[in-house]
Amino acid sequence: MTTVSIWRWPTPSGLPPLPLVGGALALLGALWLTAPVVEVDFVRLLGALGRMVAFAGQMFVTPDWHYVPQLLAKMLETIEMTVLGTAIAIVVSLPLGLLAAGNATPHPLVYRITRDLLSLMRALPELVWALVFVSAVGLGPLPGVMALAFVTVGFMGKFFAEAIEVVDHKAVEGVRAHGAGWLQVRLFAMLPQALPDFVGTVMYILDHNLRAATILGLVGAGGIGYDLVMSMRLFQYDRLLLIALAIYLVVTLLDRLSDRLRSRIIHGARA
Amino acid sequence: MSAISIQSVSKRFPNGCEALMGINAEIQPGSFTVVLGPSGAGKSTLLRVLNGLEASTDGSVRIGGETLGKGNLRKLRASVAMVFQQFNLVDRLSVVTNVLTGRLAHRSWVGSLFYLFRTEDMEVARQALARVGLTDKAWSRADKLSGGQQQRVGIARALAQRPKVILADEPVASLDPVASEEIMALLREIRDRDGITVVVNLHQVDLARRFADRIIGMNGGRVVFDGTPAELSPQALRTIYQREGMEHDNSLDLALAYA
Amino acid sequence: MNIHDLKSARPPQLSLPPKPRNPMPVWVATTLVTLWLIVWDLDISFEALVYGVADMGEYFSRYGQPDFSDLSRYLELMGITLATALWGTAFALLVAFFLAPLAARNFAPNPVAYRVAREILNFMRAMPDLLLALIFVAALGLGPLPGALALGVHTAGFLGKFFAESLERVDQGVCEGVAATGANFPQRVMYAGWPSILREALGYTLYILDRNVRMASVLGLVGAGGIGLALHDTLRLFDYGQSAALILVILATILIIDYASAWLRGRLG
DSSP: OOOOOEEEETTSSSSHHHHHHHHHHHHHHHHHHHHHHTTTTTTHHHHHHHHHHHHHHHHHHHOGGHHHHHHHHHHHHHHHHHHHHHHHHHHHOOOOHTTTTTTTOOOHHHHHHHHHHHHHHHHHHHHHHEEEEHHHHSSSHHHHHHHHHHHHHHHHHHHHHHHHTSOHHHHHHHHHTTTTHHHHHHIIIHHHHHHHHHHHHHHHHHHHHHHHHHHOOOOOGSHHHHHHHHHTTTTTTHHHHHHHHHHHHHHHHHHHHHHHHHHHHHHHOOO | OOOOHHHHHHEEETTSOEEEEEEEOOOEETTTTEEEEOTSHHHHHHHHHHTTTOOEEEEEETTTTTTTTTTTTTHHHHEEEETTTTTOOOTTTTHHHHGGGGGGHHHHHGHHTTTOOEEEHHHHHHHHHTTTOOOOOTTGGGGSSOOOHHHHHHHHHHTTOOOOOOEEEEETTSSSSHHHHHHHHHHHHHHHHHHHHHHHEEEOOOHHHHOOOEEEEEETTTEEEEEEGGGHHHHHHHHOOOOOOOOOOOHHHHHHOOO | OOOOHHHSOOOSSSOOOOOOOOOOHHHHHHHHHHHHHHHHHTOOOOHHHHHHOOOOHHHHHHHSSSGGGGGGHHHHHHHHHHHHHHHHHHHHHHHHHHHHHHHTTTTOOOHHHHHHHHHHHHHHHHHHHHHHHHHHHHHHHHSSHHHHHHHHHHHHHHHHHHHHHHHHOOOOOHHHHHHHTOOOOOHIIIIHHHHHHHHHHHHHHHHHHHHHHHHHHHHHHTTOOOOHHHHHHHHTTOOOOHHHHHHHHHHHHHHHHHHHHHHHHHHHH
């Protein structure tokens, strides 16, 4: 008798487990169904590959060095918007975070309302709010900062609330036992414990906001984004190259910095 | 030809710790060797060097006449199976799949990518599980088993490799006495029936005495004893277990008397 | 100054050890000054802000009557947006699946592959997705496909990093257990790697899907299709009724996705 080598899965039946197959089929089915909607067309993709290479080739031009001073000014503006928007958001979201934390909130109703408010604030991306704020207060960095702060409050308030919810209950009891008032318990028992988490969150959000700030200029809300779009529309590749490089550099720098800081905080907390 | 030939192997870790200092040993095919010694003697490092999990800084290891190197590492590993103190099973995979990982070296990566195995590999795994007496647990998740059972899965994984040598690094250190006894008996039976060369790291003297053909005593990264269990005199034990500046310590004799 | 001066300068009575210097006030002052400088440099006029806020009530009231007459078109656009996010996430998943093991120190077959994979992931993460979308629109023409690609490239960087970090936390013993059988790189990844981090990885993927839905709804602003383009047009035309309706549709969808993914993550965790 010849043994025919057959492939099988390590399951009792030799067939792959049903939930896995179901999940994979559902995902592939969804992708297949939506392919025409997204206009996925591999021929077109391959055709575009040539254009992508050509585009990349055009990027390799002598950079427009005269543009550098303006670039630096615009990058500075972008960073400033990020910092200011984040700072405003921290101030606003600390109290909101307290209200939205299950163990610090004065009333369950306040908790519910604050939570929903926060999730509404972070539902839409910065760019949409920037559009709205530009219509309201005019062009410039102001609507950009407002949009950044607005969405950031939504995220940070939620993160803060979650950090407060996991603080050690015993320390809170201890402070309360010494006769501390409502606000004192929150200021001296809950916030200090949640602080390392806060700092990690702030670095994470700063990172996110810098990326967001680079594109707000698209709708006239300040920063490098406007120059980016214009140089692209006007095919000024000598500028585009510099802008892309600058964005890449600044984002990477902050990314590394926040990685290092976060790991230091985590290890510091462990020691 | 020896199954394993260890020639002046030294290992120095990047932190400067010298774990092995010029180890020489020949391990005969089909033998049951126990490497005995206190913690930190370099037993684990020696076994890990034999499987290529650590590269020696000096000297060479020959498995079945072939010198262990970067090029043939995977090929030699397939014939030198390893059993670990912490079992080192993949918790989330079923027992059978864990045993089937023993077949990976014999198969290309294409099937592995989809968790596909040949029917004959399945048969190998079934036999290995039958040998360790865990057929009924085949479809459970590995982390649902007791320590003794997990170690038996570890041995089944080693058997599924169809190896020439099984290296067991402190296989019973995390187990209770009954389970330890079972595991040692199982390893001994594998040696007796399949003729697989077995090298076991232990720190329990009584287990070593009862199961080994040959005992290699290590201390401070050197071989300090090499002989049969019968030759393992109290004097020899003292050499194996002595610590620096502790030559005239009673506690050592006391501990050894009850070992 | 000699030792005598020091001795005479010391107060005679027993006192508490010198208070450790608290750098907090310095930090606070530096931060405030920096922020003030930023406000000054950005030329943010508080007048404009105050007027803006005063007008804001009136401004937002214009959004009071959402105009849902075109709802079916909005829903269709939202569908396109969701499909874009799905394809972007699938693309990111595919790329991350192959890159993450190379970017995990304990799995990477050699240091060069590790470095290269890390740098590729960093680069993909550093490029904002709207910038990528602009580039892809230039290469592929208008439509949702460049949007999906942009989302995919950008979030592949994130997913790859998350996965790699999870893989680096896999127990070393488990990795060695599989490696000691003679398994090669892809086998080690498939047997020691992915099964151990499956749950975390699914959580990250859902999180990225969630994020991509948000971003997909604004990609239309750069011509990458979907509901963002419609919103852009109606806002430009000061058609507040339709804008309000579009914002509500986006908001509702994002909230639904938010709750669904929170529920799924809860079930996984």
